[in-house]
Amino acid sequence: MTIAVAYKWAPEAQEASVDAAGRVDFSRAKDKISDYDAVAIQVGRRLADATGQALVGVTVSGPQAGQPVATKAALARGLDSVLVLAEEGLDRIGPSATASLLAGLVRQLDDVSLVLAGDSSTDVGARMTATLLAGRLGWACLTDVEQLDWSGSDWSITRTQTWGVETFKVTGPAVLALSPTAAAVKAPGMKDILAAGKKPVRPVALTDLGLERPDQGETRATARLTGPSRQGVVIDVSDPDAAAAVLVAALRQSGLLVEGSQE
Amino acid sequence: MTVSYVIAAGHAQVGDLVATARILSERVIGLVVGPETVARQVAQAGLDQVLWLGQPGQSALEAFAPAVAEIVRAQPGHVLAGRRSADRVLLGAAAAAIDALLVVGPTELAAEGDLTLVTAPVNGGLALSTVAFSGPLACLLDGGPVPDGPAGPIQSASGPLAEIGLVSLQPAASQTVDVAAAPRVVGIGGGLKSAQDLGLVEALAQSLNAALGCSRPVAEGLGWLPKERYIGLSGAHIAPQLYVAVGISGQLQHMAGCRQSETIVAINIDPEAPIMAQADYVLPGDLYQIVPALTRALA
Incomplete structure (x- = not known):
């Protein structure tokens, strides 16, 4: 049996830039295993050890995801092996396409009991890849999973929603998106990094999966996403109380201060 | 697409979903999971048809994902849902069933022959992109309150369910802040x-x-x-x-x-x-x- 973890070798959005035409440039952003996916791998490692299963990473992205620096970074976090679809242009595909290709990779594995995923990607942020992947596989899916354990006969899954804390059990194969709070992520140690270099990496091509490059439509235009124009009023804070009075007066004049409580 | 589906999982916050669906299709169908009271509220949102799939009971709202996928697969169309956990799971199942393109928070929608032109934020809101797509869209956006309107008919529907059993629910001690x-x-x-x-x-x-x-x-x-x-x-x-x-x-x-x-x-x-x-x-x-x-x- 196998537990799979869908992970992404992706840039950090905070290092992106957007030009005047609205083109998002990640070229100066450093790629990494996102914090979200690191949680999924760490939870997967614990469960794989507890249930005697293999822990296999699956990933879809551009050629950089197949480089040793990328695969070692994933393996050092605790995966036993990785299945990598890394081809030109696949780093710019959206969640729909990513999920369909991830499903192709999962189908390459034998006896998968669970697919784990991070809550979100750091560069797209749609929080939909896990749900789309579950749809492709026809498996049960839950998101925001905070606690996950094997009871001996089923998976016990706990999560917090606005109405309370829910605990579910799932027997069949499932795709679960883990909350960032599901594990405190530990950085890989030197032993983990050295061991990663000896673990199997299996490159897979689109043609191996019998899949075509998914249709993502034709991009006709891009633009900067701007909010309302800003006043940019700088308030002198040399006297904090005077600064506060100036701000409160301005907010009150704009009708932004009202009575009542939200918390 | 002649039809669009609006998904409501356990809530009736579909006002903006219905308004957006009306731009995309002449016919808009509500797919409701949860208490019948929710289905009645959704039926006031001006939909052409409301299909109530039932309430989860000792299961999860997400258990209805295969049923939603089956309905949408039988007559493909655009699919719209809000951002809550169960909405996203049902949307993912429906989108995967018909190869729909996911769009998050569309700001403009227009038809161009057989294509739909959709403008939406990309990379979580870093920029805007306008894409022409020939197939169905899966739109994830804020649901919005239901406007007061005359209640339309509700029709029961069923389909396959995923096995997700509810073991316990501990109600929230305090109201969560949105x-x-x-x-x-x-x-x-x-x-x-x-x-x-x-x-x-x-x-x-x-x-x-x-x-x-x-x-x-x-x-x-x-x-x-x-x-x-x-x-x-x-x-x-x-x-x-x-x-x-x-x-x-x-x-x-x-x-x-x-x-x-x-x-x-x-x-x-x-x-x-x-x-x-x-x-x-x-x-x-x-x-x-x-x-x-x-x-x-x-x-």
Whole structure:
């Protein structure tokens, strides 16, 4: 049996830039295993050890995801092996396409009991890849999973929603998106990094999966996403109380201060 | 597409979904999971048909994903859903069933022959992109309240269910704050030195009658606030009347979540912090002095 973890070798959005035409440039952003996916791998490692299963990473992205620096970074976090679809242009595909290709990779594995995923990607942020992947596989899916354990006969899954804390059990194969709070992520140690270099990496091509490059439509235009124009009023804070009075007066004049409580 | 589906899982917040679906298709069908009262509320939203799939009982709302996928597969169309957990799972199942293209928060939709032109934020709100697509769309967007209208008919429907058994539900001790819906929000970032200092910004939020939100590290790295309070690219997207950003530098991924705020106040000790160039009122100073002063001024 196998537990799979869908992970992404992706840039950090905070290092992106957007030009005047609205083109998002990640070229100066450093790629990494996102914090979200690191949680999924760490939870997967614990469960794989507890249930005697293999822990296999699956990933879809551009050629950089197949480089040793990328695969070692994933393996050092605790995966036993990785299945990598890394081809030109696949780093710019959206969640729909990513999920369909991830499903192709999962189908390459034998006896998968669970697919784990991070809550979100750091560069797209749609929080939909896990749900789309579950749809492709026809498996049960839950998101925001905070606690996950094997009871001996089923998976016990706990999560917090606005109405309370829910605990579910799932027997069949499932795709679960883990909350960032599901594990405190530990950085890989030197032993983990050295061991990663000896673990199997299996490159897979689109043609191996019998899949075509998914249709993502034709991009006709891009633009900067701007909010309302800003006043940019700088308030002198040399006297904090005077600064506060100036701000409160301005907010009150704009009708932004009202009575009542939200918390 | 001649038909669009609006998904409602356990709630009736579909007003904006229906309005968007009307742009895409002449015929709009509601797919409702949850109590019958929810189906009745959704039926007031001006839909052509409401299919009520039932309530989960000792299961999860997400168990209905295969049933929703089966209905949509039988007659493909655009699919729209809100951002809650179960909505996203049902949307994912429906989208996968018909090879729909996921679009998050579309701002403009138009037909061009057999194509749909859709303009939507990309990369979690870093920029806008307009795409022409020939197939069905899966739109994830804020649901919006149901307008008062005459109740339409409700028809029961069924389909295969996923096996997700509810073991227990421990009701929430207190009401969860929805920062995305709050008219005023105070956000706290890395400028706060310690979790013990949260009281400072909580007092300010109380004085402003505001919800308390935060930057990503405060929720997901430090864990000082629940993750649903995180404002940013992969967190809550807010558009309040007033957003007071305290000790938040204003990196691109945070601004993607708060850029649509009507008025932004920035309090930051670094006058060169990116948020200072994107605010209406800029207070370049120590939050530990300014926040208590502001709280006093509001008392």
